[in-house]
Amino acid sequence: MSPTHKALLLEKKFGGYAVGDIATPKPGAGELLVKVHAAALNPVDWKIQKYGIFIETFPAILGSDVAGEVAEVGEGVSGFKVGDRVVFQGQYSNNKAGFQQYSVVLADITAKIPSNLSYDEASTVPVAVSTAWIGLYHALPNGFGLDAPISAAVKGKYKDTPLVVLGGATSVGQVVLQLAKYSGFSPIITTASLKNADSLRAFGATHVFDRSLSDSALVSEVAKVVNGKTVKFVYDTVSEKSTQETALALLHDGGHLALLLQAAVEAPKNTVIIQVFGGYKPDTASLLSTLYRDNLHALLEQEVVKPNQVEVLPNGLAGIPAGLKRLEDGQISRSKLVAHPLD
């Protein structure tokens, strides 16, 4: 193996991108070195560059949705071998990020890709599934504290419990809908552009309302749907100030609101606001390992979780900045931009 590989480098805070060479690491104990076949783009990637957030060490490599093949297995790893097709969530440390040709990951938070999925499709899944899973199933205050559907006894447990998902067409929203269906929630009410309604119903939404409805019109539609039941869970996968206000208008006293961005609203005293962090850190490690190590392969193989639609970007790593600009400009609807770092 060559001692170096190509990576897309963010040269400095607020700086530009350039494709450059960096040293290819050896996987440490418990880790895998993965040859990256597909890396999907996320909104946080353009936000880091534009707002100078989250990263202090440069040049930096971004990208957190990764699919590829195991190139080397670190000491003490069992269950993986060279050549296995795997998917994982990259992290913002240069060895572990996605916009490069080789990346390192802990085997414990890596899943094998089932044969029904391509690398491109698999790369659309990690950030969305981690964030949906943590928001629904992590203990308070990081998630709703619901029981994850990891055994037959728990699957379908939330039968007849209403859930509202604001932004069902976001990458995270699509997975929240699918996991909510698997967990038994009903009705599952979502907002989106109506051109996406059929797809969102296929993912599990029972009712899809136009995202441009006024709060009062949506409150009245949702009241008709829940028919006397209380709305105790709203997952706002858009989390702009306007959708946070919508969420509070829909939520009943004592309800739980999951947000993906910082709270921009003052919640009533009894409302529980959950700031979801959909990534790896000490207090999410165990839940993510249950997801990736033990469950994700089956969830994908059985199509409980289906991948997002894929648009492959041209020009390998060099094509990523133009894709990030399209994400920033809100030009992407219910799909994921995917780069091929090896091109």
Ligand SMILES: NC(=O)c1ccc[n+]([C@@H]2O[C@H](COP(=O)([O-])OP(=O)(O)OC[C@H]3O[C@@H](n4cnc5c(N)ncnc54)[C@H](OP(=O)(O)O)[C@@H]3O)[C@@H](O)[C@H]2O)c1
């Ligand atoms: N906290 C975390 O750990 C975490 C993790 C992942 C993402 N995030 C953040 O969560 C947000 C969503 O990320 P993502 O990658 O899932 O998004 P995405 O896939 O880029 O979302 C695109 C979709 O947003 C929908 N949308 C935009 N405004 C909407 C509105 N007012 N109402 C309903 N739908 C709306 C559009 O739906 P239509 O096409 O139907 O109009 C579009 O398809 C981003 O701000 C991201 O930075 C945070």
